Amino acid sequence: MKTDETWHWLELWERARDHALTTDEQARLNDALKNNAEVRNLLAEAALLEAELRSGSLEEAPVSPAAGSTSPSRSWASRVAQVVLPLAAAIVSAGAVWLLSREPAPAATLTKASACKWGNSALPTLEGSSLQPGMLELLDGIATLKFASGAEVALEAPVTLEVVSAMECRVKKGTVVAEVPPQAKGFTIHTDETTVVDYGTRFGVSAGEDGKCLVHVIEGLVEVEHAGVKGRKELRAGQRVDYGGFIQSAANPDANVTDSQPEPGRWLPSPINDLGDGWQILTTAFGRGKDSWIQSNLKQDVTGRESYLRIKHTTHDMNLDRKAYVAFDLTRFADKHIAEAEFTLHVEPSDLGFASLVPDAVFSVYGLTDETQDSWDEKELHWSHAPAHSMASEHRTGVVEGQALKLGQFTVPQGTTRGGFTVKGPAVADFLRSDTNGLATFIIIRETDETARNGLAHAFASKENTRNTPPMLKVRLED
Incomplete structure (x- = not known):
């Protein structure tokens, strides 16, 4: 295989592991893995090399091997044949490149979760857990997430929150308080109808399942965009915006109770x-x-x-x-x-x-x-x-x-x-x-x-x- 071809396939492999392939590139790489033994061997060797580097087991090859010892190149080939080629065959039989992919970096870490009671959460809820994108439901207590961007978000029960990425999350219902350092400028919190973009500040967001939303800035500056409202609104320290009368409904949550509603499902x-x-x-x-x-x-x-x-x-x-x-x-x-x-x-x-x-x-x-x-x-x-x-x-x-x-x-x-x-x-x-x-x-x-x-x-x-x-x-x- 020519040098430029080698670098081409290695580059595609690297981009595949970063989930950065286009549809055409992914199809081309899948086809090569299925039909081109040279590409399979090349990528298998690359996978083994990285594995050994990560485990620290790669030893410096002697300048001249001792008599009777196996040469480094033969040892390498043997290991490829015994370990990596079956892996490549498995990749081909699956018809996909996901086995060569890196596990994505965590979007956030659950840094504090003392005395918390969790509900139906798709993510781990032990303190110190790394969090990929997914849903968290906190029934009681306060938990703190530190996003990979540096932003910290405190969840105040009861609250349901979706971790979206290192730079954004979505509040389905409940209250959160975010503290965003300068390096995480642009960190965004979504609700069903509202988007809050931070510019290095501390602010709180409360959201109801009915679309109501309250945004209050404790320090700094945020921009708020709400469905049905033209443009973005700037809020500075001490300012707030209340979409849908959130404060009024919070002050008297029994205001809409009617005789047709069921009796409370608990002992009184x-x-x-x-x-x-x-x-x-x-x-x-x-x-x-x-x-x-x-x-x-x-x-x-x-x-x-x-x-x-x-x-x-x-x-x-x-x-x-x-x-x-x-x-x-x-x-x-x-x-x-x-x-x-x-x-x-x-x-x-x-x-x-x-x-x-x-x-x-x-x-x-x-x-x-x-x-x-x-x-x-x-x-x-x-x-x-x-x-x-x-x-x-x-x-x-x-x-x-x-x-x-x-x-x-x-x-x-x-x-x-x-x-x-x-x-x-x-x-x-x-x-x-x-x-x-x-x-x-x-x-x-x-x-x-x-x-x-x-x-x-x-x-x-x-x-x-x-x-x-x-x-x-x-x-x-x-x-």
């Missing part, structure tokens, strides 16, 4: 339940029970009919602090001695803010000791007039001294979207035993700040929530 407690052995469960749906929340934005109206209790603390925006108020009707326990007590809230996925910007969050629970304030109304509760609260800065993450008593704390790990969180112990039981008006009000405040503006507003199920357990009080009674 009755307003009051006898568990035996003196234990009873009471929720805010019983009797005079009530639950609501307040926000430091004085223009924000809370009706008390929201499906979530929103709780947040931030030093980055004076309008976005939130506290929750929960009251239980204790009249059923009037003649009983409360020996033990537990207060529980159930966290729910929140579509307001980014979980990546809030570390493990500590919540404090207070009991309202000034019973003259127990008559608060869900519909009228407001930041300007709420129990054990004032508009002074020190009360954004606290209560008015002498009007409420701290009962305990609980911690919600970063990215957690399901589960109950409980405060229990003598302080809770003592608080309930001290009641004289048949109503017990609990105040819940988040102590933990966000690391940047627009961090997560935690959500807990209220008595209006159709999918989860409302605020719950579990007590053990003694006669």
